Amino acid sequence: MTDEQKVESIISKHHGLRKNLIALLLDIQTEFNYLPPESLRRVAKALDMPLSEIVGVVTFYRAFSLKPRGKHFVQICLGTACHVRGGGRILEEFEQRLDVRAGETTKDKQFTVETVACLGCCAIGPVVTVDGEYFGHTTVRKVTAILKKYQKPAKAASRAVGSPAPQPAAAD
């Protein structure tokens, strides 16, 4: 299926209805990890809406991205509460481990790292999210485990934080 066909199929799934715009855009973003400009033009045409209106919606919600993102989207909170508890050091650790700077995507297109001003749960800071999953009370030491949970399972990804990794064989 071509990219155009994928977009058309998503539009059809939502019956080309304006009231489904957000859900439709979310589906496109899930498919491509961002919203390709051509897809927005197609949505505008199908929903008979001005492109500018759709771009307005896309830029309003942080969940959407007009820039290509990696498979996994990491947000590191640098709001005041998280910053004073070491958010900056956690960002540095992600940057070092993934060899990217904030706002960039890894060469293998697996991770995009961004900073955010507040994730709305300051009490559990420093907070990191990956694909919308929250990791509270994050420490530099926990970064490895968080990444392991999302890294390709080519190499044994065991002892992931927060979820039992299905690794049937050889524990140590």
Ligand code: FES
């Ligand atoms: S400052 Fe980090 S969640 Fe609010």
